[in-house]
Amino acid sequence: MEQGDNQSAENLLVSSDNGNELEDLPVKERCFEQREALPEEPRCVVCGRYGEYICDQTDDDICSVECKTILLARLAAKTKPATKEAKCVNLPFGDESFCITDNNFPNIPTLVASRITALRSKLDICVKGEAVPDPIMFFSSCGLPEKLVCNLETAGYCMPTPVQMQVIPASMSNRSLLVSADTGSGKTASFLIPIIAHCSRVRSHQCTGKLGPLAIVLAPTRELCLQVEEQAKVLGKGLPFKTALVVGGDPLAQQIYRIENGVELIVGTPGRLIDLLMKHNVDLDNVCIFVLDEVDCLLERGFRDQAMQIFQALSQPQVMMFSATLHSEVEKMSNSLAKNVIRISCGNPSRPNKSVKQVVIWVESKQKKQKIFEIMKSKQHFKSPAVVFVSSRVGADLLSEAITVATGLEVVSIHGEKRMNERRESLTRFLTGEVSVVVSTGVLGRGMDLLKVRQVILFDMPNSIDEYVHQVGRASRMGEEGMAIVFVNEEDRRLFKELVQVLKTAGAPIPRELANSKYTTGVSLGSGRKRKSRSRP
Ligand code: ADP
Numbered sequence: 001m002e003q004g005d006n007q008s009a010e011n012l013l014v015s016s017d018n019g020n021e022l023e024d025l026p027v028k029e030r031c032f033e034q035r036e037a038l039p040e041e042p043r044c045v046v047c048g049r050y051g052e053y054i055c056d057q058t059d060d061d062i063c064s065v066e067c068k069t070i071l072l073a074r075l076a077a078k079t080k081p082a083t084k085e086a087k088c089v090n091l092p093f094g095d096e097s098f099c100i101t102d103n104n105f106p107n108i109p110t111l112v113a114s115r116i117t118a119l120r121s122k123l124d125i126c127v128k129g130e131a132v133p134d135p136i137m138f139f140s141s142c143g144l145p146e147k148l149v150c151n152l153e154t155a156g157y158c159m160p161t162p163v164q165m166q167v168i169p170a171s172m173s174n175r176s177l178l179v180s181a182d183t184g185s186g187k188t189a190s191f192l193i194p195i196i197a198h199c200s201r202v203r204s205h206q207c208t209g210k211l212g213p214l215a216i217v218l219a220p221t222r223e224l225c226l227q228v229e230e231q232a233k234v235l236g237k238g239l240p241f242k243t244a245l246v247v248g249g250d251p252l253a254q255q256i257y258r259i260e261n262g263v264e265l266i267v268g269t270p271g272r273l274i275d276l277l278m279k280h281n282v283d284l285d286n287v288c289i290f291v292l293d294e295v296d297c298l299l300e301r302g303f304r305d306q307a308m309q310i311f312q313a314l315s316q317p318q319v320m321m322f323s324a325t326l327h328s329e330v331e332k333m334s335n336s337l338a339k340n341v342i343r344i345s346c347g348n349p350s351r352p353n354k355s356v357k358q359v360v361i362w363v364e365s366k367q368k369k370q371k372i373f374e375i376m377k378s379k380q381h382f383k384s385p386a387v388v389f390v391s392s393r394v395g396a397d398l399l400s401e402a403i404t405v406a407t408g409l410e411v412v413s414i415h416g417e418k419r420m421n422e423r424r425e426s427l428t429r430f431l432t433g434e435v436s437v438v439v440s441t442g443v444l445g446r447g448m449d450l451l452k453v454r455q456v457i458l459f460d461m462p463n464s465i466d467e468y469v470h471q472v473g474r475a476s477r478m479g480e481e482g483m484a485i486v487f488v489n490e491e492d493r494r495l496f497k498e499l500v501q502v503l504k505t506a507g508a509p510i511p512r513e514l515a516n517s518k519y520t521t522g523v524s525l526g527s528g529r530k531r532k533s534r535s536r537p
Pocket residue numbers: 156157158159160161164181182183184185186187188189447448449477478
């Protein structure tokens with residue numbers, strides 16, 4: 001679509017749905033980026049998704065570079081059984097080779113050293129630091145407890161995501177890390193897996209004695225803590241690994257009781273954890289992993305001093321910091337927390353996740369409610385479950401009621417003034433599909449994995465473009481496609497320049513009013529991208 005044409009907001013939404021602004025999509029690297037096959041379409045011989053490509057070596061239909069790797073590794077394993085000698089097979093990352101060695105994990109290719117740089121560049125992994133450990137291709141390649149590998153399989157994690165490929169081995173070498181990667185790229189598991197491996201190793205050698213926590217994860221919102229703890233429980237099931245959730249809104253006494261009875265991991269918000277540590281003597285001597293998730297948000301919300309206070313109570317732990325967006329403040333913080341930090345970045349974290357189609361609509365403030373009702377009543381445009389982001393707590397309550405009245409949809413609202421139990425219950429009802437829409441302030445914008453959400457509506461533009469990236473990112477999980485509908489008008493002019501840059505990079509349509517605004521001047525408006533046909537990767 002050309003910039004600056006005269007389409008109304010309504011047409012803009014319709015034309016974006018047709019998707020004809022896309023050209024030259026890159027070959028899918030990962031299996032999860034591929035869609036399901038329609039009945040008449042070719043299927044990937046490895047995973048059954050849409051077989052968009054043909055494997056040059058075998059002529060089989062495959063969905064992505066990842067499945068091609070698996071297919072060729074299987075083939076190599078069948079035709080050339082592993083012996084004591086290492087053997088090389090050609091795998092599809094350019095001309096690089098992998099080695100099949102007779103290690104503890106038969107038929108698992110490990111990377112030939114000279115090809116690691118090529119692999120990193122294919123997967124968009126950048127590393128900075130001294131002696132950065134090599135990435136892994138398989139969870140079983142780095143000595144994780146068998147039960148943990150089993151739990152990963154049960155959770156449906158067939159292969160590590162790119163960020164996990166690099167972070168897990170680096171973390172398991174006890175290095176401190178500063179990691180930035182796209183939203184929904186699997187950062188949570190990338191720190192939980194090494195934590196669980198460490199805890200179960202320590203506990204299985206320590207039958208008695210001190211049972212103080214071994215790791216602490218701090219995150220900026222209660223909901224995110226809840227989700228990180230849930231994921232930790234799933235991945236650590238059946239291992240000597242217990243968790244405590246330390247967030248405001250839940251009774252402090254219960255949290256203390258749980259920690260007193262012995263836990264391996266504490267997941268909490270900085271404020272409540274400080275509160276707990278002041279009121280109760282917790283033995284932190286054995287904490288040797290300290291994680292700051294969504295670290296830029298922790299800093300923006302003024303948690304710096306509290307995070308530092310907690311850090312100072314620990315004995316020089318390994319520090320891991322994660323975010324989808326990084327700033328100089330974060331860099332400064334990382335330098336004050338650890339030496340010899342490895343910096344890892346995957347994808348283009350300061351831009352919205354590529355799997356989310358951004359549809360920006362120019363809507364005057366008075367018309368916003370009418371517009372959202374229209375969208376939600378339209379079978380073509382509304383995709384539930386959906387999250388609506390607003391800027392104020394009162395706004396969240398009022399809008400959720402108004403949507404229910406106007407559309408008859410089941411809607412809940414979540415914001416910081418609601419009691420924790422209420423927030424937890426609303427989130428559960430939403431995640432289990434009982435209600436189809438949640439209207440939220442920024443509390444759900446950060447790090448939350450909102451399962452199955454395919455549409456977010458930014459009813460109010462957030463305060464910064466970083467926050468925009470995070471909120472838009474909620475519409476996609478692990479590369480699956482989603483849509484973000486964004487309402488803008490002149491009141492959001494402070495973000496126009498950055499927003500236009502972001503939309504341009506994504507090849508998304510730019511509304512005429514935004515393109516022509518005097519607040520957008522200085523940004524060159526280039527053309528979009530083309531759709532790609534079936535090809536050989
Ligand atoms: P991030 O923290 O990068 O925003 P999350 O850690 O919340 O993303 O992960 C997004 C989703 O991907 C979660 O539902 C998680 O269960 C899933 N996931 C993580 N790692 C894998 C993997 N290796 N294979 C499949 N799914 C994964």
